[in-house]
Amino acid sequence: MIRNYFKIAFRNLKKQPFFTFLNIFGLTIGMAGSLLIALYIYDELNYDTMFPDADRIHRINLDIKFGGDISNFAEVSSPVAEVLENDVPQIELVTRFRNRGNMLIKKSETAVNVKEQDVSYTDPSFFDMFGIDLLYGDKTSALSEPNTLVLTRTAAEKHFKIEDAVGQNLILNNGDTYVVTGVIEDLPKNSLLRNHSVFLAMAGNQEEQENNWGSNNFPTFIKLLPTANIQDVQTALDGFFKKYFIPFAQPYMPGMTEEQFLASGNYYNFSTIKLQDIHLHSNRFPEMSPNGSIQNIYILSFIGLFLIILASVNFMNLSTAHSLKRAKEVGIRKTLGSGKSALVSQFLAESGVITFIALLVAIAVAALALPFFNVLADKTMEIPYGNPLFWLVLVICTLVLGLLSGIYPAFFMSRFIPVKVLKGSANNSHKGGGIRSSLVVFQFxxxxxxxxxxxxxxxxxxxxxNKDVGYAKDQVLVVQDVGTLGSQQQAFKQQVKQLASVKQASLSSYLPIPSYRRDRSFYEEGAISQENALQMQSWDVDVDYLSTLDLELVAGRDFNKKYGSDSLSIIINEAAVKVLGITAEEALSKRFTYDLGEENPRFFKVIGVVKDFHFETLRNDIAALSMHIGGYANDLAVKINGGDYATTVASIENIWKTTAHGQSFNHYFMEDSFNNTYxxxxxxxxxxxxxxxxxxxxxxxxxxxxxxxxxxxxxxxxxxxxxxxxxxxxxxxxxxxxxxxxxxxxxxxxxxxxxxxxxxxxxxxxxxxxxxxxxxxxxxxxxxxxxxxxxxxxxxxxxxxxxxxxxxxx
Structure with missing residues (x-):
């Protein structure tokens, strides 16, 4: 009987090629689109799941409200790791990172550097934390000594054969020499470590040695014991503020207590997040790699579901509409003794045949479209043909889809009354028009x-x-790695400024999106207490910074190299003035310091107030900001006049080659960087x-x-x-x-x-x-x-x- 159902099904499909084509084509497009979306969602949901014991790994987060600013950190201070190890017995391992960003690396006998994008200090426990084995080297000692490093396969192959890597010397940023103690496989593309290629021994990081609870620069991960509960860790974390931070802060702010801090409306809260949840559920500063969004997953899930529903609705609509042509067939079958269940089975068999044909075509279409979809979604997804679970899920979903798509038409047609349809009054034998109309409404x-x-x-x-972000991002070229020039930085800048096509240039490591960031707590002269703290970004710039980025002053003046006192001057933004609760003019000449605990603290006088500009993404409000002269600069921002950009870039590159002697010329346009942020x-x-x-x-x-x-x-x-x-x-x-x-x-x-x-x-x-x-x-x-x-x-x-x-x- 089942064989007969399918035989008749194929015969009927051949008799109505146009409607068969429409049904198969509609289902194919819906299924292929949903399959692509499902692969995307599966990839997003499986971030960081490949690490052994990933369900026991958590990151420590920190939320601070202080000095009029709210910060949600993905990093904590260095001593938190040691305290966790000593105070919380439920923890098996603790690992810290200290991101260094981009670094130039070369062999000692090589003149030209290779630039690595994501370099990080890390603890020796890193390998056991994430279950990473070394291809070469001994993980028990690989990162135990200062000035040692571990490379990924790709990073190692840039310098030497990986089997010869261990024991080799590499020079970082034309300065310190490091010994290669291990090589690991390239890290998974769907993990938070995907962009990291070089890991330095944490023992060589001076900041790691400081018991500084006020500097939060270390992404810190814990692995729980198999029997432990994360709530036990949270209970311990809740006590860290009073037990450790308050004693650390009291020498700088005598008399500070937890009650006083909280009464000011401030807070200092630790929390945890599962490793597997970071990619879709964390939007903190700074993340180790760009994260996705669970909202986008919900949106795409709905779209994938909509595609399937639309295709299914098409099938139901077309099948019920076309049922009038089969009314006499149903009448004759019923007259000859066919029961309702037999007719339903016949029509469901036809639905199943169409759905499975559509599935086969959809897989082929998805396979052809996947390379283009990977480019669209910035992924490297593949259809898992060799995974039995994939085929099982696909078959089950197809059966369900075939059943849902065919169940209504099957019951609809099986209710035809033989006497009426054989007399030619099939039009009045059903009320399917209302259902079809509702389905069309739903589709559209x-x-x-x-x-x-x-x-x-x-x-x-x-x-x-197109939004005015408050600074000139157009026609601004950023030359990277100028820190490697050392004392030649200023000479390089001056030569670039002499080009006819260059309007202005400025040395700084602090630029809008993306940029280095540094928060500091400022205190007004005569009001040094935690209640009067002003939390601001603290940027090191030069005298040409404002004019290069076309930042607008609303009060006061710009930095001027004629005034030696400007080395102890700052320019703040309107957001900082708003926190102070005064006007821009009233802020001028006020003096602030961040040198708490020093015998002779430096006080910086406010000489100007700059109009607010978006130095972070438009997802964030504009925070308080201060700029002062000096500090380390690794970027040169160059404001170019209109004209032939390619010629100007080539001219700057020629100056670089004569100044940097063999160093690679790395640059980008600020507008491109801004767009890439989104x-x-x-x-x-x-x-x-x-x-x-x-x-x-x-x-x-x-x-x-x-x-x-x-x-x-x-x-x-x-x-x-x-x-x-x-x-x-x-x-x-x-x-x-x-x-x-x-x-x-x-x-x-x-x-x-x-x-x-x-x-x-x-x-x-x-x-x-x-x-x-x-x-x-x-x-x-x-x-x-x-x-x-x-x-x-x-x-x-x-x-x-x-x-x-x-x-x-x-």
Whole structure:
């Protein structure tokens, strides 16, 4: 019997090739799109799961409110690790990192450096913490001594054969010599360590030796004992502030107590987060690698689900609409003794055949599209053909989809009354029109929802790219690694400034997005207490900084090399003035220090107030900022006049080559760096557009099929109307208007839902667009345009048919 079901199913599918094609094609597109989204979500959800005992690894976080500033750190102070080891018996291992960012590395006998992007100090427990084995070297001693390092395979191969790496010397930043003590495999691309290639021994980091609870620069991870509970660790962490931070702070602020600190509205709270949760659930400063967002996963999950639902709805709509052609078949089967269950089984078999054919085609389509989707999503995903679980899930999902898609048409057709359908009154033997109308409304409501969402994402990205961020990011070239020039830094800067195409240049390691960051607690002269602290960014700049980035002063003056006193002057931003609760003019000449505990603290006089500018992303509010002369500079920002940028860059590179003697010339444009900061949003926007187009296509495919069926069903009516004098336009309108009413209802349903959902998404940005009426108008116009285009094709085609052809059978 089952064999007969499938035999008849194939026969019926061959008899109706057009509707079979529409069903398979719609299901294929929906399934292929959902498969790609599922691979993306699977990749995102599996970040950091490859490490042994990953479920027992947690990172320590720190939230501080102090000096008018709120900071959410992914790092803590160095002594926290030792205290955790000594005070919390539930912890098996503790590992710290101290990120150093980019470094230049070369062999002692080589002139040219190789730049490594992510270099970090780490503890020897790093290998056991993350279950990492060395390809070469001994992990028990690899990072136990100062001036030793471990390389990844790729980093090692840049300098020598990896089997010869251990024991070799490397020079870092043209200064210290390090010994290679190990080589590890490249770290997984879906882990927070994916960009790290060089690990230095923590024992060589001077900051690690300091018992400084006020400097939070160490990402710190713990591994619990198998029987331990993270709540036990949290209980211990809750006591660290009173037990350790208060005694550390009291020499600098005598009389400070926990009660006094909390009474000022401040807090200092430790917390933990699972290693596996960091990628999607952490948005702190600074993360070891760029993170994703669980919200984006939810959004993409809904889109993937929508695609499947749209394809399934298409199948149900087309099957029920086409059921009239099979009404007599059902009547004869019932007359000859077929029961309802047998008919349901027959139609479900047909549904299953279509769904499994669509699955095979969808896998092929997904395989072809995956390389392009990887580029779109910045991934390296592969379809896991060799994983039995993948095939099991796929088959189960296909069975469920086939069942859900076919169950309603199967029961719908099995309810036909033999007497009525055999007498030719099948049109009145069911009430499927209302169901089909509801499904069309549902389809287009989803499509309109996605159209609006895409438009909002696109407008927010445009807003970010075009917003006045308060500094000149256009035509600013940043030359990196100028710190390697040593005493030649100023000479290099002056030679660059002499180029006719260069307007201005400035040396600093502190630049807007991305940039080095340093927070300090400032205290006004005569009011040194924790209640009066002002937490500010503290940036080292030179006298040309403001003019290079076109920063606008709202009060006071710029730095000037004519004034020697400017070495003890600062310029603050409007956000700092707001925290002080005074005007910009009142802030001038006030003196602040951060040298607490020093016998002769330095006081910096405020000489200017700069207009607020976005030195962080638009997801964050503008924080208090101070700038002063001096300090280490590793970047040269060059303001270029309009013209031939390539020639100017080449000229600067020539100056670099004569000054840096063999060092590689690394540079970027600030505008490109700014745009790259929003790569996550840009990728989301491109993915939105891609799958919105797919959803609209699937919805139109169903509408196209229904319009074709409606035109076929009403062929004689159309013939009669034409004979009686109806024009092509009148007939087209008559055939289209019912469908357009359904599209209109779907628009009314989708608009408020899309408005609510996208407003929630925009809440993640401190600075965002307001969703205006133009977004909804454009979405409505697009939805109506594609639906009219879809319907009118079939309507016009039916309207221009010679009435003789449709009436001659009567």
């Amino acid at each position: 409501a989803i499509s309109v929802f996605l159209i609006i969402s895409t438009l909002v994402v696109f407008q927010q990205l445009q807003y970010i790219q 790569n996550t949003e840009q990728r989301l926007g491109r993915i939105f557009i891609t799958f919105t187009i797919l959803s609209i296509f699937i919805a139109c495919l169903g509408l196209f099929g229904l319009a074709a069926f409606s035109a076929e069903k009403r062929a004689k009516e159309i013939g009669v109307r034409k004979v009686l004098g109806a024009s092509v336009g009148q007939i087209t309108y008559k055939l289209s208007v019912d469908f357009l009413k359904l599209v209109g209802i779907s628009i009314v349903i989708a608009l408020p839902l899309a408005w609510y959902a996208m407003n929630r998404w925009l809440e993640d940005f401190e600075y965002s667009i307001t969703i205006g009426w133009s977004v909804f108008v454009l979405a409505v116009v697009l939805a109506l345009f594609v639906s009219i285009l879809t319907i009118s094709f079939q309507s016009i085609k039916a309207a221009i048919v010679n009435p003789i052809k449709s009436l001659r059978t009567e």
